[in-house]
Amino acid sequence: MSLPLSGIRVVDLSRMLPGPYCSMILSDLGAEVIHVIDPRYPYANPPPFYANGRYKESAFNSIIMRNKKSFTLNLKKEGALDILYKLVKTADVFLETFRPKITKKLKIDYKTLSEINKSLIYCSLTGYGQDGPYEKIAGHDMNYVGLCGILDLNKQSSYREKDEEKRPPIVPGLQAADIGGALVSAIAILGAIIERERNNNKEGQYIDISMLDSVFSFMPMAAAVHFSNLLNEKIKYENILHGDCPYYSIYRTKDGKYLSVGAIELKFWYEVCKGLGREDLMNKQTVKGEERKQLFKELEKEFLKRTQDEWMEIFKNLDACIMPIKSFAEACQDPQIVHRNMVVKLNHPKLGKILNVSSPIKYSRTPLYIRSLAPKMGQDTTDILLELGYTSDEIRNFKRKGLI
Numbered sequence: 001m002s003l004p005l006s007g008i009r010v011v012d013l014s015r016m017l018p019g020p021y022c023s024m025i026l027s028d029l030g031a032e033v034i035h036v037i038d039p040r041y042p043y044a045n046p047p048p049f050y051a052n053g054r055y056k057e058s059a060f061n062s063i064i065m066r067n068k069k070s071f072t073l074n075l076k077k078e079g080a081l082d083i084l085y086k087l088v089k090t091a092d093v094f095l096e097t098f099r100p101k102i103t104k105k106l107k108i109d110y111k112t113l114s115e116i117n118k119s120l121i122y123c124s125l126t127g128y129g130q131d132g133p134y135e136k137i138a139g140h141d142m143n144y145v146g147l148c149g150i151l152d153l154n155k156q157s158s159y160r161e162k163d164e165e166k167r168p169p170i171v172p173g174l175q176a177a178d179i180g181g182a183l184v185s186a187i188a189i190l191g192a193i194i195e196r197e198r199n200n201n202k203e204g205q206y207i208d209i210s211m212l213d214s215v216f217s218f219m220p221m222a223a224a225v226h227f228s229n230l231l232n233e234k235i236k237y238e239n240i241l242h243g244d245c246p247y248y249s250i251y252r253t254k255d256g257k258y259l260s261v262g263a264i265e266l267k268f269w270y271e272v273c274k275g276l277g278r279e280d281l282m283n284k285q286t287v288k289g290e291e292r293k294q295l296f297k298e299l300e301k302e303f304l305k306r307t308q309d310e311w312m313e314i315f316k317n318l319d320a321c322i323m324p325i326k327s328f329a330e331a332c333q334d335p336q337i338v339h340r341n342m343v344v345k346l347n348h349p350k351l352g353k354i355l356n357v358s359s360p361i362k363y364s365r366t367p368l369y370i371r372s373l374a375p376k377m378g379q380d381t382t383d384i385l386l387e388l389g390y391t392s393d394e395i396r397n398f399k400r401k402g403l404i
Contacts, residue, residue, distance in 0.1 A: 003030025014097040020064045021182035027067035028359040039072040050351050065374035072378035077403045086388050094122045100135045110206045121192040121204040125185045129210030144177035148216040157243040159293045181211035246295045257308035258325040271320035276302045
């Protein structure tokens with residue numbers, strides 16, 4: 001069965017999470033992803049680990065490196081560039097996550113590689129992009145979501161704090177910028193592949209993706225509120241994602257668990273009030289000031305009267321947009337996630353049965369699946385070199401010199 005990206009070769013020099021997550025999407029779609037890694041890179045096998053006796057393997061890599069090939073290459077060794085250039089000649093896509101200008105020093109920048117392969121689609125995924133005042137600054141997900149305004153929204157409601165000044169941002173449990181940058185990169189690469197096939201010269205192009213740009217673009221609600229308030233002197237809108245709206249919030253239950261309430265539309269709010277047995281609150285959805293603070297108190301008081309399961313039994317027949325808040329372990333057992341086959345068991349030759357996360361893309365005719373386990377570092381180096389035309393003697397020489 002042919003998958004959507006069958007026949008597309010991706011040379012991936014990225015590290016950590018963002019780039020490898022992008023290439024994971026492409027590999028799930030059927031692309032041949034060759035992950036090129038320096039054999040001395042210290043973070044190539046991050047914890048936590050699966051373990052069986054003395055054997056251990058990165059559980060993180062088992063997810064993001066599935067369906068890929070692993071090729072070791074030390075670009076600082078003489079002769080390594082010639083090998084990479086030969087590989088690039090066969091590639092459709094080149095992905096990297098080095099800081100800006102580093103690729104030029106390494107002689108693997110777009111200008112250099114596009115002269116070797118004019119059809120190459122070259123994607124750079126970085127924290128702040130290839131230009132601007134922050135281009136050379138190091139960063140992690142927390143920095144990007146802090147800069148773009150997400151962390152400012154990610155805090156407790158002022159209506160539920162006794163001291164309104166004590167509203168520090170909360171560390172999010174999701175790497176939104178890393179994953180967001182990966183998703184945007186994958187979309188950009190797919191678009192570039194389509195465009196290349198349509199242009200007469202089959203020319204590739206350069207793609208510059210910033211994780212900060214990506215998460216900044218993920219905030220249309222915040223943008224709409226801010227832009228409209230700038231132009232509107234009389235009416236000031238509020239962002240309902242700020243936690244200040246009783247109908248879009250989190251409530252604790254009798255057993256110390258929590259429920260998420262997303263009753264934005266009036267019809268859903270009516271169902272929430274009906275389930276709580278508080279029809280008297282139906283006309284108070286958008287109250288403000290002290291009335292809103294009192295509404296929060298009333299809702300908190302009501303939700304504390306029953307356990308999470310008891311409330312879900314009540315709301316299962318009401319169209320109220322209420323769901324339980326679960327841990328990841330609980331989510332793995334959730335009937336909807338189980339039904340959608342989002343957690344799969346794979347046979348590992350040394351670990352037995354291991355778990356993995358399925359692709360969320362559900363095609364009707366060409367379903368995606370995990371075709372191969374994450375490779376060991378350098379597992380495919382020899383096969384790829386032989387395919388590129390190198391002899392066994394040359395490969396042994398590369399190993400002696402420390403190139404591979």
